[in-house]
Amino acid sequence: MRPIGLTLIVLATLVPIYWYIPLGANRDVIALFSQYLGSAALILMGINQFLATRVPGLETVFGPLDRIYVLHKWLGIAALVAMGLHDIIDAEMNGLRGGPLAGIAEDIGEISLYGLMILILASVITFIPYHLWKWSHRIIGVFFFLGAFHYFFIEKPFSNADPLGLYISAFCVLGILSYIWMSLLRPMAPRGHKYEVDLVRRVGGLTELVLLPKGRGMKHKAGQFAFLSIDGGGLGEEHPFTLSGAPSNDRTLRFSIKDLGDYTDRLQRKVQPGMEATVSGPFGHFKMPTGRDPQVWIGAGVGITPFLAFAESLKTSDTGPVKLYYCVRERDDIPYAVELERLAEDVETLEVIIVNTTEGIRLTADRIVSDLGGDVSQAHVFFCGPVQMRKALKSGLVLKGLRASRFHFEEFEMRTGIGLGALAAWLWDRGTLEVEKKLAAKTEPAE
Template sequence: MTKGPWPMTKVGSRPGTAFLGIPFRWLGPGAIMVLVAVYGVFWLLARPAGEPVLGHVGQLFGGESVLLYSIALVLVSTLPHVEPIFGGIDHAAIWHRRAAIMATILLLPHIELAANPGATSLGKTLAVVAISGLAALVVWAVLPRWRTMLPAPLRRLVLASLGTRPVQMAARVLGGYERWRGFHRLTGLFLAAGFLHGLLDASAFEAVPALRWSYVVIGGTGLGFYAYRELLSRHFLPHHDYQVASVRPVAPDLVEVALRPLGRPLDFRPGQFAMVYLETAEGWQRHPFSISGPAEEGGISITVKALGDHTARLPDVVQPGMPAVVGGPYGRFDRHRGTSHQAWIAGGVGITPFLSWLRSLDGELHEDVHFFVTSAGPSPFADEITAAAWNQPRLTVHLVDTEADGRLTPEAVLAAVGTEPRQLSVFMGGPDPMLRQFRKAFRAAGVRRANIHREYFQWR
């Protein structure tokens, strides 16, 4: 049976968790915005008599920056209570980056406006250390995403400069993911320097002790979470010993790694991801990977695409028999949170959680599902997905080869599904630009915001 421009195989709710009708994944961002707004109003209302307005506003920006950096540290603390209120640790990581970027931006007006003639020499030194380190961290974090942040003319200039000797030398100095991750762990130390600078040099604290103590609580909380993550979290978070069972190439830039448990196996829900530590020929390497399904002997499998850094070299440096440690699981990308009519959209390596859903099915689907798999060329998982679909009368598979059929569009998805948009749940995984476009189009077509779910694997 065929519909539309792609091959289609026809072989056939639970609402998302919410609090007072508000999806949990909105509670965290909403709480951040409220906290930032309330803290700003408090600073403005507490301005001491005789304090210059611009100088006080400049100190306010510094206080807000410390607040946002503290929030960013809380969000990456890996505490289990953080994940539910953001709808998954991947969503929390997105807000961690947003909070850090906004905190760094607020440092600019703080530097310009908050001059204090009585500033201490130690406070000035700490300010320079904090601003330099935090700015370097943010710039380094957004460098891999520069293509999405620059207009086309500037992108061409940057691409032309990538082959120059100075840029290549800088790339060697900066290194890849592992070096950035090591430097990123210094975030709390740079925040501590900025926090102490504020205690030493903020003129408003002398006149209004409430400002000082609120600042101490906020900064102390962020630094406390930082200390927990760096010093204690490894003793409380579950880790599981595994061994590499097989490394199977499935495409020129895609491999599946099967891991066999050596002790108690990881208990995961299909669609989740794990923090995987692999001992390779180049030493231990750590990266979060979506779990693409169960493997033999109670193991798990992960699908790795050569996106850069050590993932590009993984087939060469990982061999059967090598040890691995798996932490987690994380994530709340769960088809059971959807309605009875669902569209699954997988682009490229974004297919991984959907493979996990299919490979973990026990019995028939209870929802009507249209599964769209889009890839440049035939999908390496086409045969497996089609075979699984024969046993699922409520599953319709659409295999979209973009080289032959053109790009998949949101309009084509809605036309193929044929369901009233407000009754439809959409689950997406794939390149960020594609998913942002689809999300916008689905919202315009009437799909409820709470029914659009996506996996943010780009944060990794």
């Protein structure tokens, strides 16, 4: 996430304090603080609805789309906390006169609060099936609209026409318009680039699709991803996938997709050559740097896909030496191993190293530093794979002298939790340990 985007969000949330402070001179400060929390929640939700639109320019301000998805999650959680505190802390003030809809607005505010709480929590509970989460996520805007209605007509110590009222109203309108665009207008508007499925084949545990443009096609850079939807077979819903082929003059696209859920399972069973597809994008800033510094690429499992495009691009790029570590848990058929080894034969600067955990081999920071001759300070490291592996390698390499800014990665999962699984596992382990201690104490012989 870019600092400028985070700074703008923080400032947008804090600006109302400028108008709220004078209101506290002769009013209940606690109730006024609760009013501010409600305003902050609306501002955060309005921004969050706008981030979901994927309009051009968002990546320039807030960073790559994969980081925007993470920001989207945490803004929703922050808004949820602000809403919860607003509900807990009494916001009623004496001497306020509401309009004819004030009573209804109060009740609608409660509906909005609990609806948003349920849907935001459902978004971070990752064991809920994707299609159910996607469906529930679509109606968040409805409850945001109810929250905006609550704000417009509720009793409050300022008018909607005051500078403070207009400021908060602007974010409510932004959120509502963003929701209308995403849910009603965008599906009807022409979008993306039209393609035709030219080739479907299984490569190890992956489904490879080659798409031919039906018009100008989409121009992309190696390492980027795009949203793919296919007409027919129940595959019309958009899903993001990394482009595994290097950019080509005819703008042919290649996707290498692992079966990780309902949609991808259906895709590998039903997609056929000749089907029409829509590709939206490209997105992401996961790309090779220029210069002669050594590079380390680490692809784990399906995380190898951006490096397939990277490796193909080396044919026309002038870079320093590249070590590609392909980490797998396969015994025989390792997807794209042969293709990568052939590329390494054609490109002198590329070295492909298969790290197979079934053979008892694991990739460590020590090994990478050793392979680089003991100095990692000038290298650029690119990683795509599981989060825990990424964190372990990054911390190890930074301790060995790698600058943190030279460790590049892309969020492997668009939908992430907030550690509820880890917390549940920790509580389970603690409970199990206590039970074992008590059982051991009961079975110990008395002295």
